[in-house]
Amino acid sequence: MSRALNEIYRKYGTIGLWRGVSGAVPRVMVGSAAQLSTFSYTKHYIEGTKIFHHGSWLNAFAASMLSGVVVVMFMTPFDVVSTRLYNQGIDAKGKGLFYRGFFDCFAKIFMSEGIWGFYKGWAASLFRLGPHTVLSLVFWQQTRKAYEAMSGNTLG
Secondary structure (H helix, E strand, C coil): CHHHHHHHHHHHHHHHHCCCHHHHHHHHHHHHHHHHHHHHHHHHHHHHHCCCCCCCHHHHHHHHHHHHHHHHHHHHHHHHHHHHHHHCCECCCCCECCCCCHHHHHHHHHHHHCHHHHHCCHHHHHHHHHHHHHHHHHHHHHHHHHHHHHHCCCCC
């Protein structure tokens, strides 16, 4: 890995190490916002229905399952754009051969493939992000409960 980093740095400088970040940052922002807001709202709603006992891990489990679907729905277009930016060829100056940047890539996909062009690979994203979302949020919720029980502090 260090050899690859050195080669990229030698060929393209510091900018080369940041290639593709214009697609990655919006992806993470949108994904995190969708994941956390959906989880919080849905968990609160499920607790209000009293389907599961208050404080049960099943509330977090159900909320995180829905959150995983919403994350994939909002994040997959950004995954497609990021992947296209990462995989395009570059010229001698390190500039992309097909896309000039995030917005150019977004526009070209929409113009040539329509809205469904952004959802290529959505099933693979669901199989990857769904379990990750469920495990992360359920473990986070259980860790938070354990902390509150041990310290006597409530986190909100």
